[in-house]
Amino acid sequence: MRKSLGLILGVLLMGSVAGAQDAAKIEHGQKVYATFKCSSCHSIAGKGAKKGPLDDVGTRLTEDEIRQWIVNPKEMTKKTNSKRKPLMKEHPKLTPAEIDALVAYMQSLKKP
Numbered sequence: 001m002r003k004s005l006g007l008i009l010g011v012l013l014m015g016s017v018a019g020a021q022d023a024a025k026i027e028h029g030q031k032v033y034a035t036f037k038c039s040s041c042h043s044i045a046g047k048g049a050k051k052g053p054l055d056d057v058g059t060r061l062t063e064d065e066i067r068q069w070i071v072n073p074k075e076m077t078k079k080t081n082s083k084r085k086p087l088m089k090e091h092p093k094l095t096p097a098e099i100d101a102l103v104a105y106m107q108s109l110k111k112p
Contacts, residue, residue, distance in 0.1 A: 022104065029105025032098045036091060044109065058110040066106045070099055
């Protein structure tokens with residue numbers, strides 16, 4: 001019984017730590033979104049360019065698809081046959097940590 005209780009508490013604690021880490025990563029992603037002025041081409045909650053809404057991007061795209069749009073937009077434009085103009089810019093100044101955070105933020109944007 002004691003081992004079971006310890007295991008349950010350990011799992012809950014790990015989930016709590018993971019949730020806090022995810023929240024911190026999402027918050028960092030929001031800052032990256034603002035710093036790189038993503039709202040000049042995209043919108044979230046009605047703020048930004050109306051042509052590129054991202055409100056439910058976490059529902060529509062997988063984590064890998066979001067990452068590919070960020071790191072290789074030309075390839076994704078071809079792959080998806082996107083007709084949106086202007087084409088999405090490449091952002092070579094993004095660090096791997098910033099990309100991870102931005103992906104986490106985009107994944108958090110889901111339809112209710």
